[in-house]
Amino acid sequence: MLVVLLSREQSRFFVSHLGAVEEVYRVKGQRIRGMLTDRVPRDRRDALASQILKDEAKALASIAETIGREFETSYVLLCAPPDMGAAFRDHLSKAALARLASFEAGVHASAAEIGAAAAAAQEQLRVREEHELVGRLLEADPAAVSTGTQETLDCLREGRVLTLVADDSYATPGSHCRQCQSLFEATQVSTCPICRAADVEAIDDLVEAALEQAIDAKAHIEFIRDPACRSAFAGMGPLRALLRY
Ligand SMILES: [Zn+2]
Known part of the structure; x- marks a missing residue:
């Protein structure tokens, strides 16, 4: 599975295989609010910040897809603030979205902590897929x-x-x-x-x-x-x- 931990400060990408979790990539955040000086009119700040967030989420989604392909992961587990998470999902492929689940973890958590938190989410995802599979068997041509x-x-x-x-x-x-x-x-x-x-x-x-x-x-x-x-x-x-x- 691919584990993605997004935050304003930094975003981290982990790959888990047979229970072992390893961090494979880390990107520093843009510190969005800090970039907007007084020169940006107050009424433009929110729109600008939200556009920057979307652009960043698009880049992060592209990184996730690339790492997922490289490591041939079959699940995406996502931990992100709601607005960043939503923007990130908007740019993920349909295939990745179908196998995505959310989980909670601290942004500085160790690989082992992330692994434990993500394992529970992965189990939920597996059960969901099992239900879908039984549904397919029941309804298939x-x-x-x-x-x-x-x-x-x-x-x-x-x-x-x-x-x-x-x-x-x-x-x-x-x-x-x-x-x-x-x-x-x-x-x-x-x-x-x-x-x-x-x-x-x-x-x-x-x-x-x-x-x-x-x-x-x-x-x-x-x-x-x-x-x-x-x-x-x-x-x-x-x-x-x-x-x-
Ligand atoms: Zn025979």
């Missing part, structure tokens, strides 16, 4: 999603899975063909219905086997972990997929 666990396994075999969605909270038994690697929800399979081999083994964790196949196929993997999402997903579990075609 039937042709764009698999409609049951066995169909999901069939789509995996056919290389059609774009995103595999799994509830891995409990182990589901199933079967695996050692010849063609097909997976089956059924547990009593003696002959593989796909390749006709009699080399089918029982497995105790169908979800784990499906996840391995999804990784090999370079599909995305999303877990359902939030309790509310889990109950919404229960009728679809333990496996569903968003399909490539």
